[in-house]
Amino acid sequence: MESKVRVRFAPSPTGGLHLGGVRTVLFNYLFAKHHGGEFVLRIEDTDQTRFVAGAEQYIQDTLAWCGLNPDESPLHGGPFAPYRQSERKAIYKEYADQLIKNGQAYYAFDTAADLEAKRAEIANFQYSKAHRMEMKNSIALPAEEVEQLLQSDTPYVVRIKIPDQAEVKFEDIIRGEVSFDASTVDDKVLLKADGMPTYHLAVVVDDYLMKITHAFRGEEWLPSAPVHILLWQYLFGLDKMPKWAHLPLILKPDGHGKLSKRDGERLGFPVFAMDWTDPNTKETTIGFKEKGFLPEAFVNLLAMLGWNDGTDKEIFSIEELITNFSLERVHKGGAKFDYEKAKWFNAEWIKKMDNALLAELVKPYLDKEGIEVHEAAYLVKVIGLVKERCVLLPDFVTQSAFFFQAPKTIDIASIQPKWEEKKQGFFNELVKIYSDKIAQGLKTMPAETLETDFKELATTHGLKPGDLMLPFRIMLVGGKFGPGVFDIVENIELKDAITRINHTLGLLSSN
RNA sequence: GGCCGGUUCGUCUAUCGGCUAGGACAGCCCCCUUUCACGGGGCAAAGACGGGUUCGAUUCCCGUACCGGCUACCA
Known part of the structure; x- marks a missing residue:
């Protein structure tokens, strides 16, 4: 008996949602809907220092614009609430305690300065078997001293104790078997000094509690997968673990590396789904929506970055994506983002879209330019006349202004x-x-x-x-x-x- | 450095051992259009390298190279 498919998108509310993030949402959403499952939005706000006000709302707005609404979320709740990790703090502590009790984790009292000194002293320092006994933790220190440190409220973190020698392996839906030698991974912090869990503990605990059946995330998470596998083994059993899939990265169009906000600014194209204004600097980064992209086109272009149905078909509606999507057809390699191709998708969708619907989307741009539309039907007619020469929504302004008023300048x-x-x-x-x-x-x-x-x-x-x-x-x-x-x-x-x-x-x- | 992942036209990609290696974007040319587009047609453009396995490798295996990711009390 297969349990119902449940997937989750678990972003940190630290700023705008970029292409890679939205594509992760998309693949989660498509997979869930393809299997008649549920899509959960969980906010991973465990890092107090990086929290940015408004970012969570922005994420929900973005999903709504893309038409990728979650079935459960902090905003709409659900049977596994709360969906904000900061509100689940106490839960993680219990699991950390359990790990300590079973000898699978331990207390570490090293200060930031201690660690820094150690890293400076030893090249390629790893907090693991090799140096564990040289540090201030409940494995190296005598029991009485540990007890005393705990009693005196000395700040501590909880670290996972990676087994000395073990091959940790798992099956990735996209990549096949991936294995690690446990001795090469270090004793990651599970619970921070402020009592908040790190991502490592939080994902595992929440994926279990929220009955997540399939966990998809960016490829950048692959190296920490062994920690998660071990945690699953310790806490809940590998048979309960979700199936993993690590998605390929979206790369810079030129040069190399992960696509970043800066690349968009540098090369003149959006990277965020929608406009994002940093509450601290007040700086606004343009989004695909405001640039004049249709959500249908945005979703379509994202889907084709790393996935295809095996035919030459490139234009897909969300419904078509849902019926045709399969994780097995997702690429392993990263894809360089090509803005020219992105615009082509938008032009195709503009041509495809109903004139009346388009008119509603174009109207605000006309209003902004002070172009008065007296008759809605007239606008619809004009749209039909000019749509095939428009790539982005604002193009409609220059392409149709003269239908409403005399040209301002004459060539x-x-x-x-x-x-x-x-x-x-x-x-x-x-x-x-x-x-x-x-x-x-x-x-x-x-x-x-x-x-x-x-x-x-x-x-x-x-x-x-x-x-x-x-x-x-x-x-x-x-x-x-x-x-x-x-x-x-x-x-x-x-x-x-x-x-x-x-x-x-x-x-x-x-x- | 270590670990993990990746590698087909400039870019996104098809190919599940038979390839004259297909499509799309971008580029160039032609047609259509007495504008700009759309559309139609065409050109140019690729299997990182070296070993195997095989009748046959882009496809499977192993090395090497290159690229990327990770290596935080960030996710």
């Missing part, structure tokens, strides 16, 4: 050199024709009609339509971009077209 330099009297005459007459249409009660005309009339008029003026298209476009939108000119005229209506033509004609003659 006159692109018209001027080839401007001639004949063209002036052509546009004067075009204005006249449009005015006549308005007088006849027409507000606008279909693009096709507009085009035919335009070309006919050009011919009668002895001009090639092609020589008039560019000037006309610039008059209408201000530059060399945008959808077909007649689609624009059809939508902005005849009277606005007249205004814009006259405006540019004025600029041309005043020069």
